[in-house]
Amino acid sequence: MRSCFVAVATLVFSLSLSLGAVAQPQPPDHPLVGRFAGAEVVAAKDTDFDALTVPLGPAYRDENKVMRFKASEEVEGKVTWRLYRVPKGKSVLQVYRNHERALKQRGFEPLFSCTGNRGCGFFFRQTLKLGALREYAGVSNEESYRFLAARAAHDKGQTYVLLAVYEHSFDLIRDLYGRTLVDLRVVDVAPLKDEITTVAKPTGKGGKEATAPVTEPLPFTSQDLATSIAKEGRAAVNQIYFETDSAVIKPESRPALEAIAQLLRDNPGLKVLLVGHTDNRGGLQYNMDLSNRRATAVRDALVKHYGIAPARLGAAGVGFLAPVATNTTPEGRAKNRRVELVEWPPDVK
CATH class of the missing domain: 3.30.1330.60 (OmpA-like domain)
Known part of the structure; x- marks a missing residue:
């Protein structure tokens, strides 16, 4: 019980820091996605290169009790993550439909969408690990949260979007309690940059250095x-x-x-x-x-x-x-x- 309390307290403290930073300059939105009017970023992370699993079907727990998606695709590239707090009085459906329409207008095609535990599977939120809140996401109505995976092709390649919209009900975090949150993950697909350097090692007599093999030019x-x-x-x-x-x-x-x-x-x-x-x-x-x-x-x-x-x-x-x-x-x-x-x-x- 004590460890559980410590985990929750740590979560509250870290989120309080994030919420306190709202008054600071907001991290930029992804240029292809944007945010709901009046929404504020409460947590953010940008990664130059990482992998992200894109759900293409409901979640389930297999015979080994491992949580999985029935279908999924792994993509790699630059990952942009934002957790938005939407202004009071805005419903999950209202926010979701606005994002859905905006993505369609910007050339995104839906890959998979679902609503609540019935449509997404009982283990979907845990498998997806919703935002900074993870298993403490506190979705107040487990049948009202909504998810959309979409993809757009453009002259620079492909961009994937994972959109989750839900109402928060973890009452220890008063600034989020009862508010609609948007967990937005965007992957701009790109190859990994070659950042490995090879240090030559001395070999043979006289300490001569051996150089790394060079790939033959095309x-x-x-x-x-x-x-x-x-x-x-x-x-x-x-x-x-x-x-x-x-x-x-x-x-x-x-x-x-x-x-x-x-x-x-x-x-x-x-x-x-x-x-x-x-x-x-x-x-x-x-x-x-x-x-x-x-x-x-x-x-x-x-x-x-x-x-x-x-x-x-x-x-x-x-x-x-x-x-x-x-x-x-x-x-x-x-x-x-x-x-x-x-x-x-x-x-x-």
Whole structure:
């Protein structure tokens, strides 16, 4: 009981500090989302790069008593979190509908929405960990809180929004008691910046320093890919590497993925079909499946780590049905193992 009291007291103290800071300059809103008129930020956090789980279905507790969402997607990028306190007299539904309409007007498409425990699942609030209040969120009416997950594609990539609106009833925090709160999480999908530095270590006699291995430069640029597609309708990329007999992309593939992503950013009207090709080691059906899984892995990487809209990418595999070199030599097989970017008409789904 004492530990519970300490936890609650700590929570009250930390939130009092947040609430006391309301008079200070307010943290900026996310430019694509904004806030309800008159709402004040009571807690905020910005992270340059992090992962966020986007609920795509109700929550439940599995056979191991672990709380999960029935469906979800994990996205990575810059995360903006705000907890807003709405002016008195504004209902959960009123605030939610305003945000819902504003998001739609700004190009967001809904991915999942739910209301209360019946629609969201009894464990939804705990699994989502609503704002700074977490399990002490104190939703006064467990059937009235509302949640929306939405996504927008734009020229800089993709943005995901997680919106939760609820009434607070934890009466130890008087400044929040009975007020409608908005828990808003926004992820601007972006790749992780390379911030690792390698310190050379002395090796051999004389204390000579060994330098870190350097990634070979790509033999092409994103502009070269664009030129190839414009002239031939396709562009071949041999510099995406996979684990043997696997669709797991190796880290050294990053420069090629970045070039493809840059191509798509520079040409916002371009759609491409990613076509996987293999050598002829193994059976036809095996290689058809492997090439399809590899093309799908490339598509997923471009969506998840580089913010490319899924609607602009397709994936297919043709195994070893379209070689560009002989499969009787290692050099020829290496040329045949590739991913091609095939121009995809914008009006074709």
